[in-house]
Amino acid sequence: MTETLRYALIMLAAGIGIPILAALNAQLGGRIGSPAAAATVLFVVACGAALIVTVATGGMGKLALIPAQPRHLLLAGLLVAFYVLSITWVAPRFGIGNAIFFVLLGQLISATLIDQFGLFGAAVRSVGPARIAGLCLMALGVYLCQKA
Template structure:
């Protein structure tokens, strides 16, 4: 139970960081006149931070295992790039709240499909009526928060 609480707090923190990331990077992109350049800066800083964590956790030798992994697993990097580029470009034009609303809606939909079918090696969590009701309530709640 203690691990679950710790994991929940970590992910809550990550969730809090997503709109902050969007707002900061959108502002940087607007100030320098290039969402793509702002995204590049974000990725350089993120790469340095990830390398620092990799080095300090004793995982640096694991980097050598990457070339032997299935290529489709590396597509996650493209998805992160798409998210950062799109949020940096869209957020100043559409609003942080509106942009994040649709990001959350997309996350609810894709997470449900991944769980239902066990995609990408995820544990199967069958979607039943209660889960569908919960997802609908979450989507409505996010929508209402944005409209209020």
């Protein structure tokens, strides 16, 4: 299996997991009456899983390097918290499909801007007419899948 295919399959699995995460956490939040508490449970389980992988891969010593890193890099944790809290609260009210549609639309827009300007150290990939057309087709496809 080529590296490209392996990476694509890993990210496909991650993408498949996002709506499942939303549905499961929304249901947990509804059952216990607190989307914030459900998000907390999710993060505790996720932290435990990440810790197991860190230990298994010999990365515990790398945690000592965190205090020396630029503080803005830690904002990623706030973005994850915002996503989990918002999807847990919004999905039962708006629908899993609708919520994920707007998540995907936001991802398309954000990824395009990051690539265009090389933000956050990403490689620059200019956005030309063909890429804009492709992004529009992707957005339209996601919209049609939701409306069909």
